[in-house]
Amino acid sequence: MIEHLPILQVVVPLLGAPLCVIIRQARVVGLFALLISVITFLISCSQLQQVLQHGTIIYELGGWAAPWGIEYRIDYLNSYLLLIVSAMGAIVLVASQSSIVKELPRTRHMLFYTSYLLCLTGLLGILSTGDAFNIFVFLEISSLSSYTLIALGNDRRALTASYQYLIMGTIGATFIIIGVGLMYMMTGTLNMYDLAERLPEVHHSRTVLSAIGFFIVGVCLKLALFPLHLWLPNAYAFAPSMATAFLAATSTKVAVYILIRFIFSVVGAEFVDTVLPLPEIFIVLGIAGVFATSISAIYQLNIKRLFAYSSVAQIGYMIVGIAIGTPLGLTATLLHLFNHALMKAALFLAIGGVVYRVGSAQLSHFAGLGKQMPWAMGAIVAGGLSLIGVPLTVGFVSKWYLVLALLEKGWWPLTILVLISSLLAVIYVWRIVEWVYFTPPRIIIDDVQDAPISQLIPIWILVFANIYFGIDTSLTVGISQKAAAVLFSIGGAF
Amino acid sequence: MNLPAEYLMILTMLVPLAAVFGIAAADRYPNLREGVTLCASLILIFLVTKLYSLTTGGTEVSWTGIEIFPEIAIYFRIEPLGMIFSLIASFLWLITSIYSIGYMRGHEEQNQTRFYICFAIAISSVMGISYAGNLFTLFIFYEVLTLSTYPLVTHAGTDKAKRGGRVYLGILLSTSILFLLLGIIGTWYAAGSLDFVAGGVFDDGQTLAAAVLLPLFIFGIGKAAIMPFHRWLPAAMVAPTPVSALLHAVAVVKAGVFSVLKVCSYTFGFDMLRQLPTTEFLIYLAGASVIIASLVAMRQDNLKARLAYSTVSQLSYITVGALLANEAGALGGAMHIGMHAFGKITLCFCAGAIMVASHKTEISDMRGLGRKMPITMGAFFVGALSIIGLPPCGGTWSKWFLMIGTIDAEKWILMAVLMASSLLNIAYLLPIPLKGFLYESPDDTDLHDGIQEAPLPILIALTVTTFGCLVLFFYPQPLYELANSFVEATGYHAR
Numbered sequence: 001m002i003e004h005l006p007i008l009q010v011v012v013p014l015l016g017a018p019l020c021v022i023i024r025q026a027r028v029v030g031l032f033a034l035l036i037s038v039i040t041f042l043i044s045c046s047q048l049q050q051v052l053q054h055g056t057i058i059y060e061l062g063g064w065a066a067p068w069g070i071e072y073r074i075d076y077l078n079s080y081l082l083l084i085v086s087a088m089g090a091i092v093l094v095a096s097q098s099s100i101v102k103e104l105p106r107t108r109h110m111l112f113y114t115s116y117l118l119c120l121t122g123l124l125g126i127l128s129t130g131d132a133f134n135i136f137v138f139l140e141i142s143s144l145s146s147y148t149l150i151a152l153g154n155d156r157r158a159l160t161a162s163y164q165y166l167i168m169g170t171i172g173a174t175f176i177i178i179g180v181g182l183m184y185m186m187t188g189t190l191n192m193y194d195l196a197e198r199l200p201e202v203h204h205s206r207t208v209l210s211a212i213g214f215f216i217v218g219v220c221l222k223l224a225l226f227p228l229h230l231w232l233p234n235a236y237a238f239a240p241s242m243a244t245a246f247l248a249a250t251s252t253k254v255a256v257y258i259l260i261r262f263i264f265s266v267v268g269a270e271f272v273d274t275v276l277p278l279p280e281i282f283i284v285l286g287i288a289g290v291f292a293t294s295i296s297a298i299y300q301l302n303i304k305r306l307f308a309y310s311s312v313a314q315i316g317y318m319i320v321g322i323a324i325g326t327p328l329g330l331t332a333t334l335l336h337l338f339n340h341a342l343m344k345a346a347l348f349l350a351i352g353g354v355v356y357r358v359g360s361a362q363l364s365h366f367a368g369l370g371k372q373m374p375w376a377m378g379a380i381v382a383g384g385l386s387l388i389g390v391p392l393t394v395g396f397v398s399k400w401y402l403v404l405a406l407l408e409k410g411w412w413p414l415t416i417l418v419l420i421s422s423l424l425a426v427i428y429v430w431r432i433v434e435w436v437y438f439t440p441p442r443i444i445i446d447d448v449q450d451a452p453i454s455q456l457i458p459i460w461i462l463v464f465a466n467i468y469f470g471i472d473t474s475l476t477v478g479i480s481q482k483a484a485a486v487l488f489s490i491g492g493a494f
Numbered sequence: 495m496n497l498p499a500e501y502l503m504i505l506t507m508l509v510p511l512a513a514v515f516g517i518a519a520a521d522r523y524p525n526l527r528e529g530v531t532l533c534a535s536l537i538l539i540f541l542v543t544k545l546y547s548l549t550t551g552g553t554e555v556s557w558t559g560i561e562i563f564p565e566i567a568i569y570f571r572i573e574p575l576g577m578i579f580s581l582i583a584s585f586l587w588l589i590t591s592i593y594s595i596g597y598m599r600g601h602e603e604q605n606q607t608r609f610y611i612c613f614a615i616a617i618s619s620v621m622g623i624s625y626a627g628n629l630f631t632l633f634i635f636y637e638v639l640t641l642s643t644y645p646l647v648t649h650a651g652t653d654k655a656k657r658g659g660r661v662y663l664g665i666l667l668s669t670s671i672l673f674l675l676l677g678i679i680g681t682w683y684a685a686g687s688l689d690f691v692a693g694g695v696f697d698d699g700q701t702l703a704a705a706v707l708l709p710l711f712i713f714g715i716g717k718a719a720i721m722p723f724h725r726w727l728p729a730a731m732v733a734p735t736p737v738s739a740l741l742h743a744v745a746v747v748k749a750g751v752f753s754v755l756k757v758c759s760y761t762f763g764f765d766m767l768r769q770l771p772t773t774e775f776l777i778y779l780a781g782a783s784v785i786i787a788s789l790v791a792m793r794q795d796n797l798k799a800r801l802a803y804s805t806v807s808q809l810s811y812i813t814v815g816a817l818l819a820n821e822a823g824a825l826g827g828a829m830h831i832g833m834h835a836f837g838k839i840t841l842c843f844c845a846g847a848i849m850v851a852s853h854k855t856e857i858s859d860m861r862g863l864g865r866k867m868p869i870t871m872g873a874f875f876v877g878a879l880s881i882i883g884l885p886p887c888g889g890t891w892s893k894w895f896l897m898i899g900t901i902d903a904e905k906w907i908l909m910a911v912l913m914a915s916s917l918l919n920i921a922y923l924l925p926i927p928l929k930g931f932l933y934e935s936p937d938d939t940d941l942h943d944g945i946q947e948a949p950l951p952i953l954i955a956l957t958v959t960t961f962g963c964l965v966l967f968f969y970p971q972p973l974y975e976l977a978n979s980f981v982e983a984t985g986y987h988a989r
Contacts, residue, residue, distance in 0.1 A: 387670070390641065391634040400563065400679065409684045419676060424666050430663065438648065438656050473562055 002046070006059040006072040009043045009082065010125045010138075012036060017117040026109040030097045033113040037090040039262030041126065042475050044082040052479075065193040067129070073130035076483035081127050081257050084341050088249040089120050090347065096242035096459040099352050103154055103240045110150055115248065123254045132180045132266070133190045135258060139176065139222070145171045145222070148249060149243040150235050161234035168231040172221030182207050191467055192266050212267055216278070219262065221281035223255030225319055226289025229312040233296075236308035237361075238325040241352030245302060248311055249345035255317050255339045258481070260330070264487040271324065279477065280325035287417055290316035294424035298431065303354075304361045306428055307347055310387065313421070314340045317402060320418070324405050327484040332401035334480035337395035339386075346462035347383040350376045353459065354453025366432065367440030372448040377436050379459045384429035386466045389422050394472040499548050499555040503570055503625055507543050509534055510618035514611050516703030518584040524979050528595050529612050535588040538617070542584045544578055550975075556627060557841045564747070566688060570633070572626030573690070574980035575759075575828055576971065579752045580624040581747050582835050587617050589955045592741040593843055595722035596951030597736050600850040609649060615642040619788025620745045623752065629678050629688040632753060636674070636717070640666045646737045647730045654732055661729035666716045671699060674714025679705050680894045681761065690756060692985030696764025704762055706769045711757045712776050718813055719806045721783040722884040728802040732736040733848025738798060743838035747805060747833050751812040755827055757986040764819040764899065781911045781920055783810035785846065788918035793970045795856050797845045800922060803840065806881055807915060814908060815896050821981055823899030828977035829970070830892035833880065837889055841923075843956035844870050847948035857926055864930030871930040879964040882918055888966025891974070 016036035023029050050057060052076055059072040076080070093116070100109055122142025126135050147169070151162035184190055188362075202208055219377045224232040230253075236244045246336050263269055263278075272278050297309035313345040314336065321333030350359055353376040358365050370377045386393035399422060406415040441448075450456065469476055497505075513534035520527040549555060549572050559568035596615075598606050619642060622635030638661065648659035674866070682688055684703040685695040696704045716723045730742050741747075758767055767773050784807050791803035815827025847870045852863065856928055864871035879889035883894075886952065900909040947953060964972065 333907075385641070388667075391637050397562075399675075402681045403676065404683065407679060415676065416672070419672050422671055426664070426667055430660070434656060434660075470668055471560060471562060477563065 002050075003059070003388040005043050005047050005050075006057060006074055006128055007061065009040060009047065009086075010121060010128055012039055012043070013117045014121040014126065017114050017121065018113040020110055021164075021308050022092070024110050026106045029091075029110050029113050030100065031105070033117055034093040034097065035092070036117060037086065037093045037120065041086040041090040041122065043320070044086040047074055048079040048302065048479075051076060067194040067438055070134055071130040071191055071193075072128045073193070074128060076479055076486055077257070077260070078127050080483060081253065081337065082124060082478045084253060084338055085123050085127065085250045088341055088345050089246060091214045091299050091458045091461060092242055092249070093244070093247045093359050095349050095455040098452050098454045099356050100240065100241050101472060103242075106150060108152060112240065112243075115145040115148040115152075116243070118142075118250075119149060119246070123250055126254050127257060130192050131190050131377050132183065132192050132195060132477060136173065136180055139258075140173055142251065143173060143222075146243075146247055149247070150239040152243065153238040153240050155238045157234070158238035161231075161238045165235045168221055168228070172218045175214045175218030175221065179218060181210045182211035182214065182297070186211070187320070191312060192261070195250050196266050196268065201273070205270060212272065215262060216259070216276075219255055219259045219417060223259060224315055224494065225283055226292060226312060226316060228493060229289070229293065229315075231311055232309040233305050235312070237302055237305040241304075241348065241355045241361075244308075245345055245348035245352060248308070248348050249341040252311065252315055253341055254316070256333070256337060260322060260333070262488065263322070264330075273325075279323040279325055282337065283414065284318045286316040286319035287414065287421070288316075289313065289319075289360060289420075290421045293422070294421055294428070298424065298427045299361050301349055301429075303363055303366065303432065304348070306432075307344065307351070308364070310425065310428065311340075311344060314344075314387075314423075314467075317398070317418070320414075321402055321405065324409055324411075326405060326409060327481070327488050328408055329381075329405040330479070330484035331480045332405050334483055335401055335476055336451050338480075339398045339469065342394055342462055342466050343383050343386045346379055346388070346459060346466060348349065349459045349462065350379040350383065350451070350456065353455045356451060356455065357448050363432065363435055366435045367439040368436070370437040372441070373450045375456050376451045377457065379463050380436070381433060382463045382466060384425075384432065386470070388425045388429055391470075394466050394476075397469070397470055397473050401477075430439040499545065499553055500557040502541050502545055502548075502858045503557060503572060504586075505623040506538060506545070506625070507522075507618050509541065510614040510621070511687070512811055513614045515770030517607060517610045524599075524606065526611060527607060528591070531594075531614065534590070534614065535584065535591050536615075537582045538621075539588060542580050542977070546581060547574060548573075549577060555682070562630070565976045566628070566630050566682070567871075569627040569632050569689070570625040570631065570863070571690070573626055573760075573983050574976045575752065575755060575983075576624040576626075578828060578832055578980070579748060580621055580978050582832050583617065583624065583748070583799060584622045586740055586744050586835065586839055586959070589958050590736050592951050593739065593846070593955035595951040596953075596955070597734065597846050597850055599756050600949045601734070603649070604651075604733060605649065607644060612642050612645045613740075614649045615914070616646070616741060620749060621646075621751045625972065627690060627919040629681065629690070633674065633678055633688075636715075636749065636753065637667075637670060640670065640717075641784040643695070643737070643741050644748055646734045646741065646905050649734050649737070650732065651842075652732075653744060658729040658732035662726045665723055665726040666970055668704070671926060673710045674716075677710030680707050680710065680761060682850055683930060690760035690793060692760070692763075692983060694759075694761055694766050696762065696766055701766070701769055704766055705772045707770045708762065708770055709776060710812070710937055711761070712754065712817075715750050715753045715757070717746055718754045719747060719750060719783075719809050720780055721806070721810075723788060724752050724783065724787065726769070728799055728946045731796075731798040731802050734829050734907070735798075737843060737845065737847060738801075739842035741764055741840050741922075742802070743833045743842050746834060747809055751809050751816075751827070751831060754813050755816045755824070755831075758816040758819065758978075759824060763832070764984060767819040773817055773819070777908065780810045780813040780817060781908050783807065784814065785918075788915045790923070792918065793825075795858055797848070797855060797857050797926070798842075800857065801841055801845060804919070805838055807919075808838070808881065811893070811896055811915075814912070815899055818899045818903050818905070818908075820902045821904050822895045824981050824984065825900055825974075825977050826892050826895030828898075828980050829895060829973055830889075830981060832973050833888040833892040833966060834850065836959055837877050837880035839882065840873055840959040840963060843952065843959060845875065847952045847956060850952065851948040852945045861929045861933040862926060863945070867930075869947055870956065871927045873956045874930075875924075875927040876960045876963050877928065878919075880966075881923060882919040886967045887963045888970060889963075889968060891970050900929050
């Protein structure tokens with residue numbers, strides 16, 4: 001049993017999805033999906049423990065050895081991200097039990113949970129597999145199901161948002177498959193570790209160069225790197241709150257994972273650097289993205305859109321971390337993957353609580369909610385402080401490592417830019433605080449209560465996690481450092 | 495009560511935090527709620543004095559908490575300067591709590607529970623700041639203090655309060671994130687240690703790094719209100735007066751200059767500080783702050799605004815003292831933390847008393863008020879003398895040492911600046927009580943009609959601090975000895 005965990009991690013939610021269709025009952029389907037999520041979470045915990053104790057797990061699908069068969073390879077990096085994704089999935093589903101009832105008609109609950117489980121399958125599959133083509137397949141599974149999730153949103157604009165994402169996502173996926181195809185053409189293998197060995201032989205061909213180019217651009221579309229982020233704000237704003245919370249906490253993280261895996265494990269950072277000025281491009285786009293999208297966030301009137309822009313900004317930090325090209329920089333990125341998932345899940349769930357009670361995520365509808373929904377608003381403030389990077393929150397940990405990595409590299413001007421940009425977060429978070437606490441309620445809703453307890457518990461678990469992992473960093477920092485060290489021992493520095 | 499000293503130290507932070515829950519629970523019973531605050535402050539004073547007697551007896555008190563980053567832990571260690579700060583803050587918390595009862599009820603303020611809760615959190619973080627054993631711990635509590643005082647500044651909830659809060663948070667957070675955090679991470683990177691140790695953490699060869707980092711610290715500690723980052727202090731005066739009194743005359747601003755002193759003495763070390771090219775520039779900037787803020791204060795008609803600018807000026811005295819990097823400067827700076835605290839809190843208490851009793855905020859309306867409110871105006875007179883630095887008030891001593899510090903350093907311009915500023919202090923502070931007593935109010939009958947002294951708790955509080963000012967003149971030894979052992983602890987005498 002235990003040796004089959006890597007495949008169970010993916011297969012359990014995959015089988016859960018059709019079962020959801022069979023069950024159909026709105027109430028039962030939710031609990032069933034929750035059960036599946038909890039199981040995947042437990043599997044990922046167990047895998048992480050195994051990796052920490054015994055090192056990399058290699059699982060050959062159907063007993064066929066790589067490179068002929070498909071190989072799942074779980075090392076520090078995968079197991080860490082598997083934990084993030086499955087944990088966020090499970091916790092979001094707890095809150096979704098009540099939230100979905102308000103936001104979606106009963107007939108659609110089954111659709112929501114089915115596509116959620118498929119999306120989870122896709123994301124976990126991407127993280128587990130060691131096969132480049134498999135990544136594409138799982139990416140498509142997760143993308144197609146997330147288009148559905150977004151289109152389920154109540155607002156009709158959700159349809160156009162979903163369509164926009166569909167177009168951009170398909171272009172991204174096509175680029176990725178072109179990249180994978182070209183690499184297969186040159187090397188005759190799809191296994192990522194096999195690719196890593198064979199690519200150096202054909203390094204100087206133009207085909208490999210264009211393969212790398214296609215692949216990286218495709219992934220950057222999926223991870224919403226500025227200026228390829230335009231699909232993201234609308235998609236997050238109009239999707240059902242729980243879908244937003246889940247996607248914000250997981251999907252871009254997984255795309256960042258693909259990028260890291262590809263650069264460090266497949267082609268090797270040294271080689272990428274010889275053919276492409278990638279660090280320079282990443283730094284410029286990362287920092288420009290942080291500024292442009294943070295400033296956009298300041299002017300948003302819808303809180304979901306506001307935090308969607310903030311998500312793009314945070315991705316900018318992660319990209320800068322990768323571009324620094326030192327183990328410390330990569331550690332900062334990996335830390336931020338985890339930390340940002342915690343912040344955004346807490347924030348979007350709390351916003352979901354407001355949508356549940358007030359029916360809108362417009363900033364003006366948050367007026368005066370500080371009195372009426374103290375716990376939900378407290379969570380938004382705590383999440384916001386974490387986003388700013390106040391000490392004792394996870395945001396501070398990420399910022400500390402990013403700044404330290406930049407200083408180690410001697411990039412003073414960039415350090416100052418990063419710190420200035422974090423002040424922009426103060427502005428957009430404090431705009432919300434002022435609406436929530438200092439503006440008298442505008443719309444008269446007789447009895448706006450706090451979010452239901454079934455939502456407050458997961459929200460506050462996340463808030464607590466935001467603080468806990470801001471104080472006890474041994475787990476996150478430990479794994480991130482190990483993962484970064486392993487990646488550098490394979491891929492080398494820029 | 496024979497707890498180990500480490501536990502006592504941790505309790506100083508936990509007791510105000512525990513009070514938060516008590517205050518919240520007693521939301522509906524104002525008397526009980528204020529009772530909790532008073533009890534907590536009494537316990538705190540007990541703890542701090544106990545620690546004082548232990549540490550002066552030679553006990554080393556330190557405690558290492560969790561390592562947040564590898565080799566960077568939450569770490570507390572009591573040293574004399576922190577002792578000064580915590581003694582003053584805990585004592586004045588009690589007095590301010592008494593004062594708050596009179597003020598908040600007399601003024602019929604809303605959301606009083608939130609007010610007392612935030613106040614308690616702020617005090618807890620002040621304790622954390624005073625006992626912080628490394629820069630990292632200091633930074634954490636510094637930020638907690640900023641955030642916990644924000645709801646106090648915006649207490650009124652009006653547009654004006656909101657704007658004030660924006661400036662307050664904007665300046666304090668941005669300076670701390672942009673400069674202070676960068677300075678701390680830079681120090682960690684350059685020196686590999688964030689601990690406060692005698693003689694500083696930098697090697698002799700690291701002059702360049704230290705020279706770059708020093709301005710980051712001096713500007714980054716925005717709470718010390720050195721120009722041009724002083725605007726938050728006048729903006730914070732929209733807060734209720736007890737807040738202005740304790741936080742913006744004592745806790746918050748003193749946390750700023752305390753951090754400056756601490757960084758100058760234990761992170762850089764005075765010997766290093768004297769060699770740095772940037773010290774020279776910063777010390778004259780602080781000198782300019784002293785003069786300019788005094789000049790601006792003269793032009794303010796709003797009493798609290800005048801006091802705010804006066805505070806900006808006095809804070810820069812301490813920054814000057816720290817940057818002088820000699821024995822007398824450090825001694826004067828450390829003592830001025832205490833002396834100015836008592837003087838300024840008295841003045842703020844008086845401003846609040848006048849506001850509660852007569853609803854006057856502008857100085858020009860206060861002529862002849864001394865006849866109706868003799869205790870308040872008398873206290874104002876004494877507090878003003880202490881700020882100016884005239885006998886028989888405590889401020890005399892600290893300014894004396896600061897002056898000697900400038901002479902030792904042979905910085906004659908600075909000496910002239912300090913003297914000129916004292917004259918300016920006379921010009922903008924003394925006329926208020928003098929006109930209050932000597933002038934007739936313009937149309938006596940209706941303008942000051944029915945005005946009497948403020949409620950009793952207010953009078954008690956301001957009488958106590960007034961006596962504090964006087965006592966510190968005649969009996970400054972405990973403060974002087976603490977300040978002296980601070981100078982010794984910096985390793986200055988060793989060389």
